[in-house]
Amino acid sequence: MKRLLYLFAVVQLIVGCHGNQSNKSTKITVVSYGGGSYHQSHVDAFIEPYKKLTGINIDPLVWNAEYGKLKTMVENKQVPWDVVEVTDAQFIRGKSENLFEKLTLLPDTSNFIKGTVNEYGVANVYWTTVLAYNINSFPNRKPSTWKDFWNVKDFPGKRALYDDPRGNLEFALIADGVSKDSLYPLDINRAFNKLDEIKPYIKVWWKDGTQPVQLLNDKSVDLTSAWNGRIFSLGSANTQIEFSWNGAVSELDWWVIPRGSNNIETASRFIVFASEPEKMAKQAQIVGYGPVNKTSFTYIPDSIRHQLSTFQKNWDASFVIDSEWWSENENAMMKRWIEWKSK
Amino acid sequence: MLSVKQNLSKSFLRFFPILFLLIFFVMPILLWIFLNQNLFSIHSIIHPPFFKQFWVTGLIALITAVSSVVLSYPVALLWWVNKKTKWSVTIVFLVFVPIILGLLTRNYAWISILSYTPFQYSFEAVILVMLYIFIPFAFFILIQGFGNISNNTLEAAKIMGANIFESYGKVIFPQTLRHINIALFFVFANSLCYYITPAMIGGGKYDMIGNIVWKYVDKGLFAEASNISLTFIFYVLTIFTAVLFFIFRRRKNNLSR
Numbered sequence: 001m002k003r004l005l006y007l008f009a010v011v012q013l014i015v016g017c018h019g020n021q022s023n024k025s026t027k028i029t030v031v032s033y034g035g036g037s038y039h040q041s042h043v044d045a046f047i048e049p050y051k052k053l054t055g056i057n058i059d060p061l062v063w064n065a066e067y068g069k070l071k072t073m074v075e076n077k078q079v080p081w082d083v084v085e086v087t088d089a090q091f092i093r094g095k096s097e098n099l100f101e102k103l104t105l106l107p108d109t110s111n112f113i114k115g116t117v118n119e120y121g122v123a124n125v126y127w128t129t130v131l132a133y134n135i136n137s138f139p140n141r142k143p144s145t146w147k148d149f150w151n152v153k154d155f156p157g158k159r160a161l162y163d164d165p166r167g168n169l170e171f172a173l174i175a176d177g178v179s180k181d182s183l184y185p186l187d188i189n190r191a192f193n194k195l196d197e198i199k200p201y202i203k204v205w206w207k208d209g210t211q212p213v214q215l216l217n218d219k220s221v222d223l224t225s226a227w228n229g230r231i232f233s234l235g236s237a238n239t240q241i242e243f244s245w246n247g248a249v250s251e252l253d254w255w256v257i258p259r260g261s262n263n264i265e266t267a268s269r270f271i272v273f274a275s276e277p278e279k280m281a282k283q284a285q286i287v288g289y290g291p292v293n294k295t296s297f298t299y300i301p302d303s304i305r306h307q308l309s310t311f312q313k314n315w316d317a318s319f320v321i322d323s324e325w326w327s328e329n330e331n332a333m334m335k336r337w338i339e340w341k342s343k
Numbered sequence: 344m345l346s347v348k349q350n351l352s353k354s355f356l357r358f359f360p361i362l363f364l365l366i367f368f369v370m371p372i373l374l375w376i377f378l379n380q381n382l383f384s385i386h387s388i389i390h391p392p393f394f395k396q397f398w399v400t401g402l403i404a405l406i407t408a409v410s411s412v413v414l415s416y417p418v419a420l421l422w423w424v425n426k427k428t429k430w431s432v433t434i435v436f437l438v439f440v441p442i443i444l445g446l447l448t449r450n451y452a453w454i455s456i457l458s459y460t461p462f463q464y465s466f467e468a469v470i471l472v473m474l475y476i477f478i479p480f481a482f483f484i485l486i487q488g489f490g491n492i493s494n495n496t497l498e499a500a501k502i503m504g505a506n507i508f509e510s511y512g513k514v515i516f517p518q519t520l521r522h523i524n525i526a527l528f529f530v531f532a533n534s535l536c537y538y539i540t541p542a543m544i545g546g547g548k549y550d551m552i553g554n555i556v557w558k559y560v561d562k563g564l565f566a567e568a569s570n571i572s573l574t575f576i577f578y579v580l581t582i583f584t585a586v587l588f589f590i591f592r593r594r595k596n597n598l599s600r
Contacts, residue, residue: 067563093563163547204464205547218458331564335392338555341548342395 027057028082028263028270033253034209035062037233038287042085045283046274053273056266064208065090070258074099079260082267085124088252088323089166089330095120096327101257104268107275107293113310116292121256122275125289128228128250128309128318129167132212132243133157137222144244146175149223150198157222159198160215163205165337166326167225167249168195170319174247180319188333192340205341216241232288232307248318250290250309284308290315372576375569391574393555400535400551400575407473408531411481412523414474419485419519423492435486438479449475450543457544464546472544473534480533481526488522489515524590535579 032042039062047058061081063069067090073079086094094100100120109117116123133143143155149171161168169186172194178187203221206212212226217240228248231241255271257264273279280291281299290310291297297305305311309318326333391397415438422434441449453472457463462471492515500510538553552575559568 064561066561068560068565071563160546202548203546207542207547220458220463330562331567334558334562334564335567338393338396338550338558342393342399342550 026263026266027059028266029059029061029080030083030270031061031063031081032085033063033065033087036210036230038209038229038289041283041286044286045279046270049279050270050273054269058270067093070094071097071099074259077260079258079262081258082261082263083270084256084258086121086254086256088254088321089327091118091121091252091254091256092323092327094256099256099259101259101261101264101267103257103271104265105272107272111277111293111295112275113292113294116252117275118254121254122271123252123254123292124274125253125280125283125287125291126250126309126320127253127289128245128248128314129162129225130228130231130243130245130248130318131223132216132226132231132241133223134216134219134221134240135242136240137219142242142244143223145246146171147177150175150194152198152201155223158203158220159201160204160206160212160221160224161198161202162225163207163341165333166330167321169333170249170321171225171247172198180247183319184322184325186325186329188336192336195340199341213241228307228309229288233286245314245317248314249321250315250318251321251323252292372573375573387570387574388577391578392571393550393552396550396552396555397575397578399549400553403469403473403537403541403549403551404531404534406470407477407534408527410470411474411477411530412485412526415478415482415485415526416519416523419482419489422482422486423489438482441475442479446476446539450540453544464544464548466545466549469541469545469549472540473537476537476540477530477534481530484526484529485519485522488519488525491522492518528586532583 030042030047032039039060043060047060050056051058063084065085065087067086070081070084070086070090071094073081095118102119103121106117106119107122112123113126131143131146131149135142137157138155141154143149143151148155149159161171169188169191170180170183172191173183173187174180175198176190176194178190204211204215204224206215206224209227209230212224213230213234215221215224216226226241226243228243231238231243234241255274257267257271261267275293277291277293277295278299280293281296283289284291284296284300285304288304288307290308292310294310297311300308306313308314418434418438422431425431425434444452450472453468453475454463457468457471462468496514496518497510500514505513535551536553538551538557541549541551542554552571556568556572559565559571
């Protein structure tokens with residue numbers, strides 16, 4: 001029955017688009033995060049095939065998930081964007097602040113990881129922050145847990161972390177012995193006390209995903225947290241960097257339609273199109289993030305499958321961030337983070 | 344004797360900047376405070392959030408301002424001494440080149456240059472690159488001051504028997520003092536608002552007020568961002584007004600002397 005529904009969705013998609021073909025001027029704007037290999041994966045796996053299939057023109061834009069920008073846009077009723085990729089915490093906050101349109105069409109949810117399809121959006125990938133290091137800095141024992149990251153005696157070297165409390169508080173607690181299953185609600189004081197220990201060894205607080213890879217390659221730092229996709233997309237060019245899935249933190253990204261978009265129908269169809277397993281599989285092979293549609297794995301070669309965030313072994317070693325907790329506490333944590341850093 | 348027309352245009356010219364400030368500066372701030380009544384309070388002025396970063400910001404700006412003026416002054420002097428030769432053009436060109444390069448290009452270039460030194464991602468590196476950015480501005484303001492020195496005063500000094508140091512100390516330096524003040528003020532005010540450079544060059548360890556405001560805007564926490572900015576503006580305005588008052592009063596005293 002579910003399958004039938006799915007088929008129906010696809011048929012509707014194609015028929016619907018044919019209906020639109022009479023109106024060649026239809027154009028939607030799809031805004032995805034970041035740039036670089038990640039944006040390229042969206043263009044190659046979703047945007048170009050969708051254009052080819054439907055003849056609808058798509059304007060692919062990039063943003064850095066500045067929530068304020070989206071909020072201002074919606075509140076001023078100036079919404080040139082039709083499909084936007086937001087983080088999980090932004091998805092939760094955006095829903096409560098009424099920033100999104102309901103989708104007019106949803107994919108078959110039976111093969112999706114639980115909680116990755118919602119009436120206001122469909123998740124795209126799980127991306128993961130891992131512990132990465134330069135192999136030349138650790139010829140003998142390799143760091144593999146956050147305890148090792150904090151262990152400056154056995155693993156000497158300069159370190160870097162993301163300049164944001166999100167994830168880092170969790171890493172500190174794990175390094176302090178908290179199990180990854182009992183992190184939330186976070187013991188904030190304990191986390192900051194543990195961070196005090198590592199602070200003198202942090203050379204760089206990085207701000208965007210390209211930095212950790214560059215820092216490791218230049219040997220400006222020896223170990224750092226990093227986004228797994230950025231290392232994956234180096235491909236065969238990567239001769240120096242390895243990483244560990246232990247205690248890595250995964251987060252969801254969502255496709256949403258900002259309230260006030262002029263093309264809700266087409267935007268919904270695009271989102272459903274991008275959620276098809278083959279399309280997600282194609283994206284995963286470009287960028288190395290984990291598709292939320294489990295059927296995707298059947299389309300992905302073995303060598304790549306085991307490098308993805310949602311591959312069972314990696315999934316079990318890592319954990320998913322509690323976005324509910326973060327959307328409630330982000331403001332207070334941010335303030336404390338900035339104050340703590342300058343202490 | 345001023346004609347009525349001249350008087351009018353003069354009073355308009357006086358009035359215009361005030362009107363401009365009222366519309367584009369005072370009104371937005373009042374509106375801002377009004378809209379954030381519940382957030383912006385005397386409390387945040389007495390106990391400013393991120394007090395430490397206020398100091399870091401002020402310190403970076405102060406060091407940048409003083410050092411860039413001190414360092415560019417001899418260059419400006421060199422330019423002035425060689426004013427009528429080809430050297431002056433060369434000097435201006437050399438100082439001007441870094442401005443043509445984009446800010447990001449300069450920052451990345453410095454990051455890779457600094458990687459050969461122990462200063463990569465340090466406070467010293469931030470100051471160095473800030474200086475690199477602001478020295479040209481200080482230089483161009485200073486050569487304006489030198490350009491205004493009239494040769495008559497120098498000749499007069501020579502006739503009176505002043506040696507080169509005396510004529511520098513008593514004739515040249517006082518005439519450039521005003522532009523030293525302007526350069527200091529300009530560099531200080533501008534470097535206060537910098538945030539990309541300290542973030543990139545300092546490895547994220549030295550948050551200036553601009554960085555914090557940006558972080559909050561980035562997260563969509565507008566009220567907090569505006570609260571910090573308002574408190575910062577309050578302090579900066581108070582300090583600037585005091586400094587300006589001091590400078591103008593001294594100038595007035597000088598004139599009446």
